[in-house]
Amino acid sequence: MPRDSLAEVPDEALLVLYANGDPEAARLLTTRLLPRVLGYAGRLLADRTEAEDVAQEAMLRLWKQAADWRQGEAKVSTWVYRVVSNLCTDRLRARQRRRSEALDDVPEPADGAASAVAGMIEADRMAALDAALASLPDRQREAVVLRHIEGMSNPEIAEILQIGVEAVESLTARGKRALAAILSGQRAALGYEEAE
Amino acid sequence: MMDDLDDLFASARRDAMQPSAALRARVLADAAREQPKPALRVVAKPGFWAGLAALFGGGGVLAGVGSAAVAGLVLGFVQPVGFGSVTDLLAADTLAGVEFMPGIDALLAEE
DSSP states (O other): OOHHHHTTSOHHHHHHHHHTTOHHHHHHHHHHHHHHHHHHHHHHHOOHHHHHHHHHHHHHHHHHHGGGOOTTTSOHHHHHHHHHHHHHHHHHHHHHHHHHHHTOOOOOOOSSOOOSHHHHHHHHHHHHHHHHHHTSOHHHHHHHIIIIISOOOHHHHHHHHTSOHHHHHHHHHHHHHHHHHHHHTTHHHHTOGGGO | OHHHHHHHHHHHHHTOOOOOHHHHHHHHHHHHHHSOOOOOOOOOOOOHHHHHHHHHTSHHHHHHHHHHHHHHHHHHHHOOHHHHHHHHHHHTSOGGGOOSSTTHHHHHHHO
8 A cells, every 4th residue: 555545544544454464454553653653762761772672572473463453442552552561670670680680780871972061961961861760669650751751641641651640640749759859969960959 | 840850851851762773773674574474376287087077168067968978878778767758669669650631631632
């Protein structure tokens, strides 16, 4: 099917087309979902290599699921975000275990090779945010990232995390307060010293 | 601090990782490998009976012709009594003795 005619087709229908052997459907689904999946994994893991592995694995699971996809049960994007959440949780726990075994508490260096001052400040701010997010409990971190960075609605987050909407509201509120408390001691590192 | 936090979230949205061409290629390779293939349609080679049925104009016609042939053979071998009297009537007399229109001689004689 030509690309133009698929542009308006919902993800669920594209997945059915993919399962029926349409190669264009896979390309379009990848274009739509991969940046979101990678962005979410990247924010949770703060490591490009690991985030790419998780994104590829989540998409692979989607391809494998396509033939047995049950229409109307979940949105494709919600399903993939849920897979990414679970994969990231597994990796973060494994990372925590390795660190506690190695007694290595040195934080990961900031991603990228920013040489300009402005770039370094931006990288530092992102590194501080990543470190603060990493210190949150798993569910709070996922809820905050989905709500405030991925821009999802509370019902969507509830479906991804498989909890109630009220629990999502509570998680995001507590997570945001905890982040503010952690970051308030790092205002200089975040570049807000002039604002005071 | 909450406003600062919102600024930070906005920066994080702009800073989101973008997929490299290599990652996209890996994902598409997975998709191609895992894509369900359409089931192969198996076309059976027509066998002897199918060919014969086609020659007669279908299986039903072949069955009818076959049944008639078998019935003819059975009747020929068994020769039921009822049929015997009919065949005797036809075969025992000479052709000259059989009157197919017995009343016509009388009509001609009157002329």
